[in-house]
Amino acid sequence: xxxxxxVLLAFVLVRGMDELLPxxxxxxxxxxxxxxxxxxxxxxxTAPLVAAGLLVCGELAAWSLDERHAIAAERAVWLARAWAxxxxxxxxxxxxxxxxxxxxAPGNGLAWTVAGSAAAVLAVGLAVRLGRRTV
Numbered sequence: 001x002x003x004x005x006x007v008l009l010a011f012v013l014v015r016g017m018d019e020l021l022p023x024x025x026x027x028x029x030x031x032x033x034x035x036x037x038x039x040x041x042x043x044x045x046t047a048p049l050v051a052a053g054l055l056v057c058g059e060l061a062a063w064s065l066d067e068r069h070a071i072a073a074e075r076a077v078w079l080a081r082a083w084a085x086x087x088x089x090x091x092x093x094x095x096x097x098x099x100x101x102x103x104x105a106p107g108n109g110l111a112w113t114v115a116g117s118a119a120a121v122l123a124v125g126l127a128v129r130l131g132r133r134t135v
Contacts, residue, residue, distance in 0.1 A: 002031030009061065018065045025058050043103050048096035052089050059085050088130045095123035 005027030012020045032050050044050075063081065067073070073081075102116045 001027055001034060005029075005031055009057070013061060013064060016065060016068055018062065021058065021061055021065075024061075025054055028057070029054055043100060045100060045104065047100055048093045051096055052093045055092060056085070056089055059088075084130065088127070091126050091130065092123065095119060095126060099123060 005024050008020060008024035008027060012018065012024055036044055063085075099116060099119045102112060102119055105112060
């Protein structure tokens with residue numbers, strides 16, 4: 001399944017078919033999820049890095065496709081987009097790491113459930129906020 005996602009991603013980049021990009025990323029993410037299920041791992045400590053990798057892969061692929069247009073972006077726009085991507089990846093790794101670390105912590109109390117839920121809501125809220133920023 002991961003090979004299908006990688007081939008689909010290569011096809012998207014070579015042919016410039018941006019409508020297939022979500023499918024490629026979904027196949028790559030599904031391959032990771034299937035590998036977790038097959039190996040019997042409930043919570044993977046490296047999940048934030050895998051998620052960040054998928055985020056970077058998707059954003060750089062979309063950026064590559066955007067650069068094929070006849071109108072070239074100015075250097076300031078290019079730098080702002082690069083900084084925004086870096087900030088989004090750093091924030092997502094930090095918040096996802098918090099969620100994973102809370103899920104791996106000993107104890108099954110209500111406090112851990114509330115803290116994990118709050119961290120998940122914070123992660124989604126931060127992603128939405130950073131995603132709405134204009135360049």
